[in-house]
Amino acid sequence: MNNNEILYLYDAKLCNPNGDPDEENRPRMDYEREVNLVSDLRLKRYIRDYLYDLGHDIFVRMVDGKVVNAEGRTKGFKEFTEDWILENLIDVRMFGATMPVKSDNKTFIGPVQFNWGYSLNKVELLESSITSHFSSETGNSQGAIGKDYRVKYSLISFFGVVSGKRAEKTRLKPEDLELLDKAMKYAIVNQATRSKVGQYPRLYLRVEYNDSQTILGDFRDYIVLSEKVENVRDIEEVSLDITKLVERLINNKDKINKVFYFADEALELVYEGRVVALKNVLADFNLVEVK
Structure with a gap:
């Protein structure tokens, strides 16, 4: 398998993208x-849960509705061989895992990794009080009062890599990457909870290279957000200049095999001063749209 690099943008409106305990x-x-800020673990959780809902077993999950540690999770394995683990647990093939078992500890370094995501815009927090119909203590006739913290608007960007060398060791399959593409488009929306409603994927690029050596670097360094108004509150109030990113890809076209992508129409993309469709400015590449 070859190296890949990933750019992923989604926005969050009046919700909590990643709470800090x-x-x-x-x-x-x-x-x-x-x-x-949003941790890579939060993003991986969305992906894992989406894959599990599709019927793919994963290592990092609850058992019978209960949280268990790694050793507790392995107790349910039919086998504890490398072949069985890598064939049956898609998140280990993607993200790796450490499985502490007294007789045979196993560590897999995942080929798919993301660094922390961060917002491209400055973000304001909204704090409000919430009242529960349930009392905080037995005998208390009034409902409990707590705090609810949310972002007013945040356009969050992630960068990720797929290591071709590590993919060989965890036996990552091309079909796994196709599922990753779909997860990046659908997981956040389908895994929404009360605090997460209001998040939508806006842009995704997975650039597949011709070898397991090429790395072009963090794609976020080549995009620029412009705000049409002060105190942005909606995706329609921004535009994203992708000129430097497209030029970076064009200048390295001989190293690129395919580009997998989706782009939400609500996100205005700008190239060389004009509004464009992503598929048009990347038309010379072998493009694959994520459906």
């Missing part, structure tokens, strides 16, 4: 820069 579950923030 050390901050009363407030959205994770770089307060100095007013930037919203």
Whole structure:
């Protein structure tokens, strides 16, 4: 398998993309820069749950509705061989895992990795009080009052890589990457909870190279967000300049095999000063649209 690099954007409106347990579950923030942060583990959780809902077994999940540790999860395995694990657990093929078992610890380094996501815009937090119909203590006739923290609007960007060398070791399949593409388009919407409703995927690129050596670097360094109004609150109030990114890809076209993509029409893309459709500016590449 060859190397791949990934750019992924989704937005969050009046929701909590990734609560910080050390901050009363407030959205994770770089307060100095007013930037919203989302961990790679949060993104992987969406992907895992989506794949599990499709019928693919995963390693990192609950058992019989209960949270278990890694050792507890392995107790349900029919076998504990490398062949069985890599054939049956798609998230191990993708993300790797450590399986601590007294007699035979197994560690797999996942070929698919993301760094932390961050917002392209400055983000404001919304804090409100919420009241439950259930009391905080038995005998208390009033409902419990808590805090609800959300972002007003955040356009979040992730960068990821697929290591061709590591893919060989975990036996990652081309079909797995096709499922990853679909998960990036559908998982966030389909895995929505009360605090996560309001998130939508806006842009996805998976650039597949011709070898297992090529790395062009973090694609987020080559995109620029423009805000049409102060205090952005909606996807229609921004545009994304992809000129440098497209030029980066064109200049390395001989290293690229295919480009897998989807682009939401609501996100305005700009190339060389004009609004464009992504498929048009990348028309010279072997394009595969994620359906």
